[in-house]
Every structure is written in C-alpha cells, then in structure tokens.
Amino acid sequence: MGSSNYNIILIFLCFSNLLRFIASSASGDDHNINYNEGGDFVECLTVQLESSNSATDDLIYTPNNSSSYASLLIAQNLRPGSTSPYDKPLIIFTPFYDYQIQSAIYCSKKLRIQIRVRSGGHDYEGLSHTSRDNPFVVVDMRNLRQISIDAEQKTAWVQVGATLGQLYHTLAQKSGTLAFTAGVCPTVGIGGHLSGGGYGMMSRRHSISADHIIDARIMNVDGQMLDRRSMGEDLFWAIRGGGGTSFGIVIAFKVNLITVPETVTVFNVTKTYEQNATQLVHRWQYIADKVDDNLLMRVFLRSVRSLTTGKRTVIASFTTLYLGGVEDLMPIMKEKFPELGLVEKDCTEMSWIQSVLYFAYIPNQPLDVLLNRTTPFTVYFKGKSDFATEPIPVDGLIGIFRFLREEDENMAEIQLSPYGGALNSFSESETPFPHRTGNIFMIDYGLSWDSPGKEEAEKHLNWMRRIYGYMAAYVSKSPRAAYFNYRDLDLGVNDYSSGNTIGSYDEAKVWGMKYFKNNFERLVRVKTKVDPSNFFRNEQSIPPFPLPPLYSS
Ligand SMILES: *[C@@H]1O[C@H](CO)[C@@H](O)[C@H](O)[C@H]1NC(C)=O
Ligand SMILES: *[C@@H]1O[C@H](CO)[C@@H](O)[C@H](O)[C@H]1NC(C)=O
Ligand SMILES: *[C@@H]1O[C@H](CO)[C@@H](O)[C@H](O)[C@H]1NC(C)=O
Ligand SMILES: *[C@@H]1O[C@H](CO)[C@@H](O)[C@H](O)[C@H]1NC(C)=O
Ligand SMILES: *[C@@H]1O[C@H](CO)[C@@H](O)[C@H](O)[C@H]1NC(C)=O
DSSP: OOOOOBOOOOOSOSSOSOOOOOOOOTTSOOTTOOHHHHHHHHHHHHHHHHHTTOOOTTTEEOTTSHHHHHHHHOOSBOOTTTTSTTOSOSEEEOOSSTHHHHHHHHHHHHHTOEEEEESSSOOTTOTTTOOSSOOEEEEEGGGOOOEEEETTTTEEEEETTSBHHHHHHHHHHHOSSEEOOOOSOTTSBHHHHHHHOOOOTTHHHHOOGGGGEEEEEEEOTTSOEEOHHHHHHHHHHHTTTSOSTTTOEEEEEEEEOEEOOSOEEEEEEEEEGGGTHHHHHHHHTTTTTTSOTTEEEEEEEEEEEBTTTOOEEEEEEEEEEESSOHHHHHHHHHHHOGGGOOOGGGOEEEOHHHHHHHHTTOTTOOGGGGGOOOOSOOBEEEEEEEEESSOOOHHHHHHHHHHHHHSOTTTEEEEEEEOOGGGGGSOTTTSSOOOOTTOOEEEEEEEEEOOOSHHHHHHHHHHHHHHHHHHGGGSOOSSOOOOTTSOOGGGOOOOOGGGOOSOOHHHHHHHHHHHHTTHHHHHHHHHHHHOTTOOSOOTTOOOOOOOOTTTOO
C-alpha cells in the first residue's frame, strides 16, 4: 500500500500516523487516590446490586485489582490527567445490564462522588477516564455492546459500548452492501462518536453518523430509562451531536443503515514538497467539497525523512474513497483534478469492508481484527480542529509546512477533511452539529510525543498553540468553529472550584459557540430541563442555567 520511500511505520492508528511504542503507564503512580472513598463506593454498589439480585462478580474493579484495573484503563492518549491528582478513577464499574447503571447513579448521589461514562476511551482530552479536580468513578460501557441488525428495514440497534470496528464487522457478516457512515478508527466507541457527530470517509455522500440516529435509549438522572418517545424531541435532538454525557447515560442508539456498492475504489497518492505538494493542496481546495458526492479525498500532511535522499521533507497524501468502480472514477479525476496525475494503477477496487481495513492501516487482515478493542500504541497526544470556509492561499500553506518541519518527523500530522455534499443537506440547527453549508474542509491538527514530563509536554503544546495562532487568519471566524469530537480544553473549561457545581453559562458559551454555534443556547435549555442540578458534568459539559435566586436555597 502506498509508496515506501519514506521512513514511516504504519500502525493501527487513530489519532495520527505515529510510530513509537510506549509502555502504558496506566499502572504508574497512584497519586493520592483515597482508598477509603473507593471502599465506600464499592460497599454501596455491592449492596445496591445485590438488592436488585444482580451478581457482582466481574463488575467492580479497584486499584486493589491492580492488573485488571490497569488494563481496563489503557487509553490511547497518555496526556490527559497526566498532571492531575485525579488522573485515575477510584473504581471502574463495568455493567452488563442497563439496570445495573441505576446502582451507580444512586451511589454517586449518595456519596457525592462523580461518575464519568466511557464507551471507547478515545476522547482527545480523556474526559471519560480522568478528571482535573474531582475524585470519580468510571462507568465503563464495554460490556454493553450488543448490536442487532434488521437487514430488511436497514436499521440497527447498537449499544454504546460497541466499537466502530465491531459495528463494521457485524454489518459485513450480514451483507456485502449494508454499511454505516462513521469514522475510520475501529477502536473508537459508538457512544462518544455518534453523540458528538461522526465524520468518516463516506460523509460527503452520507453525512455524519448522528444524522442517521432514529431512536435512542438513555438513562436519566433519576435512573429512568427513556426512549425517543418518552424523552421527547428536545432531548433526542441534543444527543445527536451535542454529546451524550451532559444529559444522561445513553445506552443504545437505533440508526438507519446505508447501502454501498459491491465495489468501491481507494487510492492514496503521496506527493512531496518538491513534487509540488503545495500547488496540489491549493488546487484541491477548489474541488474537494464540490466534486461528485461519492468521492471523498482526504489530505494528510506530514513531515518525513526520505529513505532515498535522507532529507527531511513534507508530504501530502491524498487518501481517497470513491463509492463506485475505477472506470467511473477516472473520468471524474481527469476532469476535476487532472493536476494530481492519477492513473488507474494508483487505484484499487475492493469491497467496502476491505476499504474499512485499508483506511484503518490494517489492510488485507482477517476481519476479526476489527473486534479487537485494544489500541497497540499509546502516546502523549494533543489535537485541535478548525474549519476552512475559503481556500488557504499558497503562502498560507507554505507556512503550515514550515510548522510541520519544526516538529520531529512523523510526530505532527494535519488532516484536511472535505465537507460539502450530504453534510449540507441539513440546516445548521437541525441537529446540534452546526458545520454545514459554507465549509470547504475541516482541519484536524494532531501532535504526538513519547516522553513523559511537564517540560516535554510544554514544548509540544507550545507548538500547537503557535500553529493554531498562525492559522487564525485562514479559518472560520466569529465563532472560530471547532469539531466537538476533536475535543480541545484550550477552548475553555467549566470551573467547579470553590464548590460551584453548576458551572457558568457565560464561560461555557465561549467554547460552546465554537462547537455548536447558535445551537448552544438550545443545548443549555435542554440541559436545564433534564438535569438542572448538573449531576452529569465534566470539564466541558453543557451547563444548566442557574436556578433563579428565588428558588435556589
Ligand atoms: C483495597 O485494599 C485495602 C486493604 O485490603 C482496603 O483497605 C481498601 O478498602 C481496598 N480499596 C478498595 C477501593 O476496595
Ligand atoms: C477486586 O478485588 C476485590 C477485593 O479487593 C474483590 O472482592 C473483587 O471481586 C475483585 N474484582 C474483580 C473483578 O476481580
Ligand atoms: C510544479 O509546478 C510548476 C508550476 O505550476 C511546474 O512548472 C512544474 O513542472 C511542477 N513540477 C512538478 C515536479 O510537477
Ligand atoms: C498513504 O501513504 C502514506 C505515505 O506513504 C502513508 O504513510 C499512509 O499510511 C498511507 N495511507 C493509507 C491509508 O494507506
Ligand atoms: C489486539 O491488539 C493488541 C494490540 O495490537 C494485541 O496485543 C493483541 O494481541 C490483539 N488481540 C487479539 C485477540 O488479536
């Protein structure tokens, strides 16, 4: 696959194409975990579970169960929480049945220990398994991962603890042409991905995952299980792009499936700076969001060392899926993007599920690899996002390349993901995901490093701040939009210090407008209705409006 002229090690990647192995540090320092608080929670949970006749085996993990606790905690990104005393949960609770979650909600209220819900663990900021300032318990949804497909109706119920890989695998077992539109990384959890949007290689033809949700099951703050009808259209609207965790614990989504052709075509053409990568990326911006909806050309920018010349250079990989055969693709490319010089032998025809493996950097492997939930590489990672509403001029692109050369080879990656097509068939307010008409492409800045330590982190985070500052001139403004699933706490956080557990609407509005634009206000209204006391909260959850003074005590 692709050319191997560059010193690149392919990995099972999701954040970036990154490359060195680091032993997980999940079993590292325990900082100041308070074992007593954990013990109280275990006791409460055990009593509750037993009173609902639930077995408690294999459900509760504490730091005392050291190796299983540590392996459950493994997440791809080591950075979040690495400097917080609350980097690890007191307890990891892994329910098998939805009613068992009621016990966790009950004990959380009784003991005033926060819960965080985790479905896959890919949150860029680790909000599902670390905290900045509170002891907490993780409700890990990995055992709630049933998928049931109705091939006739072309729908599926998917529990949130399933991964994208498991969903793709289950679809492929059922049929060669039933598919779902979602991201490329197989170990990402359904819960976070679908509730926050869900961009993927078919998004120009089929939009994002959240646009295909037709029903959901969610447990509210009172431990009641709701479906679309009983939750009402406001809450159902909120969890299709506004994130699930602010509003309750989503257990499952029902989605509309899509049909894909038996044959799709992929290519991954890479050009170096010396081969006019700059001009090609510049030109790409004029067609990326306008070409045939079946065609999605993503661009990956990276700095590498050429194996042939030994010199550092910057490369642009045009990583592409076309929903159709190569004979239909070639004329489109010749007409719309002849500059790329695509020839038939750059292209490979395959089934859609094979393309899933291809874009996940695990081509030609047995399909079962999609069921593996473990990510083999863990690194320190920071991500950010932007939206381009106008083409970036050539000198702007050259500046990006300059930044890429500054960081170690392969450690920084910038992804340009085209919009347009089906993404524009929704209005900005139809779902909380507001990035519709007017966007040419989304930018994902990813930076990884592999040594621990504050100084090391600061050096890389500084690079990220500088490139983000540099890019301000070229991207969307007022608000400078960001993609919720590329979570970024630099945009602002809820401040719960000094006992304030409600957060501040005005402070949250700063980051909320970037993710959701004018939908933020409606999200706050929904939150106020379903969780006025802000039981479900994290550093970047939707706050409720404060109670009017008359009613607050
Ligand atoms: C861990 O073990 C210690 C010693 O047996 C015990 O005191 C503590 O309560 C346990 N912690 C949890 C969270 O169960
Ligand atoms: C964890 O250890 C406790 C004793 O500290 C034990 O009661 C519990 O069953 C263990 N949990 C698992 C899942 O092994
Ligand atoms: C790069 O582009 C310039 C001008 O657009 C052109 O003259 C030159 O031949 C191109 N070089 C390569 C290697 O394609
Ligand atoms: C595309 O090519 C680049 C450069 O050779 C490579 O690093 C990347 O992994 C390839 N992408 C895919 C999806 O194969
Ligand atoms: C799952 O992936 C991890 C990381 O690559 C690997 O160590 C493990 O052996 C895999 N498990 C299975 C069952 O293939």
